[in-house]
Amino acid sequence: MAIKVKIFDEEHEKDLEESINAFLEKIDEKDLIDIKYQVSNFYDHRNQIYCYSAMIIYRDKKKDDD
Incomplete structure (x- = not known):
């Protein structure tokens, strides 16, 4: 399980x-x-x-690419 980030940038709130x-909606609440x-x-x-x-910042359950 990897820790990842997702960045959002918008002109309107x-x-x-x-x-x-x-x-x-796409991630499990416990992974946030x-x-x-x-x-x-x-x-x-x-x-x-x-x-x-x-x-x-969230936990990604996908297998890491090692």
């Missing part, structure tokens, strides 16, 4: 929520280790742009 929920969440923003002279990201 609702899109991030949907992406994370879809991934979480942690979720790290971050929001960053910047200006491009006209608009304020947001970046919503998350990293899921």
Whole structure:
């Protein structure tokens, strides 16, 4: 069993929520280790742009490639 991460990056928080929920449906709850969440923003002279990201740390039950 290997420890892995899955990175998500979206421009809208609702899109991030949907992406994370879809991934979480694919793994067993007991294999979830942690979720790290971050929001960053910047200006491009006209608009304020947001970046919503998350990293899921989980146990992967697939056999390791040794």
